[in-house]
Structure formats: structure tokens, C-alpha cells
Amino acid sequence: MTMLELALNDNRTQYLPNEVISGLASWNLGTARPVVELRLSWYTRGKGTQDTRVERKVPFDDPRARDTREFRLPLPDGPYSFSGRLISLVWQVELVAGTDKQTIEFTLSPTGQEILLAGIGPVK
Amino acid sequence: MSPPPTAGPRPLKSRGSPLATFVFTVIFTAIWNGILSVFVYHLGRDWRRGRGSVFPGLCLIPFILIGIGALVAVVVTFLKLFNPRAQLVCNPSVPLGEMADLGWITSGRTSRMTTFRITLQGREEATYRRGTDTTTDTSIFFKQVLLESQNPAEIERGRIRFSVPETTMHSFTSSNNKVVWFFAVDGEIPHWPDMHEEFTLEVLPVRMGPATAQPEGR
Numbered sequence: 624m625t626m627l628e629l630a631l632n633d634n635r636t637q638y639l640p641n642e643v644i645s646g647l648a649s650w651n652l653g654t655a656r657p658v659v660e661l662r663l664s665w666y667t668r669g670k671g672t673q674d675t676r677v678e679r680k681v682p683f684d685d686p687r688a689r690d691t692r693e694f695r696l697p698l699p700d701g702p703y704s705f706s707g708r709l710i711s712l713v714w715q716v717e718l719v720a721g722t723d724k725q726t727i728e729f730t731l732s733p734t735g736q737e738i739l740l741a742g743i744g745p746v747k
Numbered sequence: 748m749s750p751p752p753t754a755g756p757r758p759l760k761s762r763g764s765p766l767a768t769f770v771f772t773v774i775f776t777a778i779w780n781g782i783l784s785v786f787v788y789h790l791g792r793d794w795r796r797g798r799g800s801v802f803p804g805l806c807l808i809p810f811i812l813i814g815i816g817a818l819v820a821v822v823v824t825f826l827k828l829f830n831p832r833a834q835l836v837c838n839p840s841v842p843l844g845e846m847a848d849l850g851w852i853t854s855g856r857t858s859r860m861t862t863f864r865i866t867l868q869g870r871e872e873a874t875y876r877r878g879t880d881t882t883t884d885t886s887i888f889f890k891q892v893l894l895e896s897q898n899p900a901e902i903e904r905g906r907i908r909f910s911v912p913e914t915t916m917h918s919f920t921s922s923n924n925k926v927v928w929f930f931a932v933d934g935e936i937p938h939w940p941d942m943h944e945e946f947t948l949e950v951l952p953v954r955m956g957p958a959t960a961q962p963e964g965r
Contacts, residue, residue: 641955667924670884671873674921701952705916708886709873710924733843733953738916740871740888740926 626651627725629718636728637735640700644729648683648718649691659686662717663696669710686720704730707740756848759835759946762929769824776817783807783814823940830942831855833932835865840949844913849893849930850906860934860942863902865894867909867948869916872925889915893930902934911950918950 631646638644650659660682666675678699683692696716705712718725730737786807793799836850851865869889875882893909896902911928919926928950934942 669873670875672875672923674923701917702919703916707871707888709871709884740916
């Protein structure tokens with residue numbers, strides 16, 4: 624059975640722009656697969672159709688069927704994690720092996736916390 | 748992800764033009780009322796011949812009201828062609844939390860304006876499909892009046908300093924979701940359609956040091 628595990632150092636889930644996100648990726652795939660990679664991405668959720676963007680893909684060198692690797696990924700300066708009346712933007716780091724994946728969500732902003740947009744009313 | 752702040756102020760581009768709005772309104776009104784007139788003609792003919800029934804007339808009422816509204820819109824957008832125009836000058840991109848200059852010049856019959864107002868606004872825009880229609884919902888999350896004046900000299904031209912709060916969201920654009928910052932310029936004109944123009948401002952993330960680390964998977 625396929626097993627993927629992802630852990631961020633110190634269990635952090637709040638990061639500043641341009642910081643480095645680091646942690647451990649472990650997997651047990653039964654058989655070796657040509658590509659096991661980390662993906663740094665964000666997606667939107669809310670009223671609008673979902674948008675997704677993979678900001679960075681980092682494949683692990685020579686992944687074995689069962690392995691544990693450290694990773695360090697520099698984060699960009701944005702977009703920030705935010706939540707408004709209509710839209711939320713969520714950052715995530717994914718460990719991907721074929722169709723299997725393990726995901727951890729985190730926040731990216733100058734305070735480390737999600738920016739809350741206080742709606743003051745709909746506009747025609 | 749975003750371009751660096753530009754070197755200096757320049758004229759900001761207005762979102763939409765009064766002429767384009769007028770032309771669109773005229774075309775929409777012509778098509779809507781053109782099609783509607785066929786139904787109204789046949790309904791009227793039936794009534795004149797004494798064969799008219801109430802139900803088709805009732806069904807047409809909402810469409811007729813929209814047609815009348817469109818005609819009113821043609822008049823209003825036509826009158827707006829003669830409104831004063833504003834030109835804003837600012838750095839087109841401003842980082843969160845940093846002060847910037849905003850200048851304005853109005854042209855046309857500015858003496859007709861009794862109140863002139865410039866507001867900085869932040870707006871969410873979410874686009875989604877409902878059936879075969881594509882709809883965009885919007886919500887203002889930030890609104891700050893930068894200037895409100897009744898002084899003719901100040902209405903004509905001026906300069907102020909402003910900043911976008913550091914704790915809010917920068918401009919963001921993806922295929923279906925946006926966070927848009929803009930200046931709304933409003934002028935109240937007695938007995939005439941008011942002036943309203945919007946100018947987009949790109950708000951950048953807080954300026955921070957560049958990343959030095961490289962991606963690393965071992």
C-alpha cells in the first residue's frame with residue numbers, strides 16, 4: 624500500500640514572504656517510481672471558479688521505493704494568504720508520486736497569518 | 748511575481764470610457780427595443796381587431812419596462828459625454844504601507860461640480876459560471892476618502908499623499924478571481940448625471956529583502 628508523509632519543521636504552518644519552508648518527506652511506494660516531487664502551490668476557494676497555480680516543482684533525485692528526504696523551499700513574496708467575502712487564497716506544499724499525494728496547507732503573509740478582508744458591502 | 752515599483756508618477760488609465768458606454772447602451776437598446784417592437788406591434792394589432800387577450804400583454808410588461816429603462820440609460824450616458832473628465836497622476840504600482848503622491852487635473856466644465864471626491868477602494872471580483880452564463884460578483888473590502896472638496900480651485904487640480912495599509916491584501920489577478928485596487932473619482936453635478944470614473948492602481952506586496960535560498964530536495 625502506498626504511504627506518503629509530509630512534515631514541516633517545528634510543525635510550522637505560518638510563514639513570511641521570502642522565508643524558507645523546510646521539512647521531511649517520507650514515502651513507501653511498494654515499487655520505485657520515476658518521479659517523486661514536491662510542489663509548492665496555491666489555490667483559490669470561494670464563490671469564483673477555482674484557480675490553481677503551481678509556483679515551484681522540485682523532484683527528488685533517484686527516489687527509492689521507500690525513502691525519507693529533507694527539503695527546503697524558498698517561498699515567494701506573494702500572493703498572500705487571504706480570506707474575503709468572496710475569495711480565499713490558500714497555500715500548500717504537496718508531496719506527489721504519480722496520482723498519490725499528501726498535502727499540508729500553510730499561510731504566507733507579512734504577519735504569518737491569513738489576511739482578513741472585511742467586506743463593507745456588495746457593489747453593483 | 749510582481750513588477751518592481753516604477754520610477755515615477757505617470758497618468759493612470761481610466762477603466763472604461765463614457766463614449767464606449769454610450770455606444771454599448773445604444774446598441775443594446777436598439778436590439779432590445781427592435782425585437783420587442785415586433786411583439787408590441789402584433790399585440791397592438793390584435794387589440795385593435797378586438798382579438799387581444801390580457802395574458803400576452805402581462806407577459807410583455809417586464810420586457811417593456813427594461814426597454815424603457817434602456818432608453819433612459821441612452822439619455823443618461825449621452826449626457827455623461829459632456830461631463831468633466833479627470834486625469835490622475837500617480838506611480839502605477841505602489842507597495843503596501845508606502846506613501847505615494849496622487850495628483851489630479853480635471854477638464855471640461857468643472858465649475859458645474861458642487862462636490863468632488865476621490866476615494867481609494869479595494870474590491871474582490873469572483874467570476875463563476877451559472878448554467879450557460881458567466882457572472883462576476885464583486886465586494887468592496889476597503890474604502891477610504893482621500894479628498895472631498897467643494898473648492899473650485901481644488902476641484903480643478905491638486906496633489907495629496909496616501910498609502911495603502913500594510914495589513915491588507917495587495918493586488919491579485921488569476922483567471923477567475925481578483926483583488927483590484929482603484930481610485931474612484933466622483934463629481935456631483937446638480938440637475939445632471941454625476942461624474943464617475945475609476946483608475947486602476949497596482950498595489951504590490953510589502954517590499955522585503957530578496958530570497959537567497961535555492962530550492963532543495965535531497
